[in-house]
Amino acid sequence: MTVTLNIPDEILETIKIPKRQAEKELLKEMAFLLYSRGFASMGIARKLAGLTKWEFIEGLAEREIERHYYEKDLEEDINYAKSRQ
Secondary structure, three states: OOOOOOOOHHHHHHOOOOHHHHHHHHHHHHHHHHHHOOOOOHHHHHHHHOOOHHHHHHHHHHOOOOOOOOHHHHHHHHHHHHHOO
C-alpha cells in the first residue's frame, strides 16, 4: 500500500523549506516523528528518511530524541561481539 499526502502550496510556502527539498525534508521529519512515537523501528524510519544508520542517530541527537535501546538490545550486541572474537 502506498499513501500519498497532499500538502497545499500555501502551507508549503509557510514552512520555509525550499520547494525542491520539501519532499525529502518532510519525509525525514516524518520518519523522526514516527520513530520518537514508537510507531516505526529505527530501520524502517531510516529507510523512510533515506539516511544511513549514523546519519539517523545524529538526527536523533540533534532533535533530542531518545534512542530506543533496551537491556535486551545490549545483551544481543554483547553476544554478537563475543561471537565475532
